[in-house]
Amino acid sequence: MTEKKELNFEDAMQELEQVVERLEQGDVPLEKAISMFQEGMNLSKQCHEKLEQVEKQMDHILHEDGELELLHFQEDE
Template identity: 40%
Template sequence: MATTRKKASFEEQMQELDSIVNQLEQGNVPLEEALKQFNQGMTLANKLQKKLTTAQNTLAKVMDENGQEQPYEKEGDDPTNEGGNQGYDSDLKDM
């Protein structure tokens, strides 16, 4: 009888990655096992990064009045200002 394995949650995968990192940091793992764990850790890290990117992209969108997804921008954001003072309205005029 085949067993079905439930898909691990993000948090469970993070715990598994943390465990692998801790074991490798201790340095008492035989080389072959260390290489196996390293590869497993890299695979997990890539999967987790993809999940985070997907979640970030989902959260960065809002629906407009017509039900269409739109990028989220707060009032006052200047998309041409690439990271500088976004959302900041200065009351200072030319002196």
């Protein structure tokens, strides 16, 4: 089993795109496809976690006083 490598967001997305592209080609043996799928899920999780971290950082930057402000957007009718 390979150990989980920590990548920056861009590298993780690039590797995830390569895994998806290879799986979509359909010429991967089943055992390898399962392994690649697991790798893709790990990469997807890393990307999701990094996006959540950035979202929290942005929330902190925008609301340094600790106050949460709800923004309401109105649709054009």
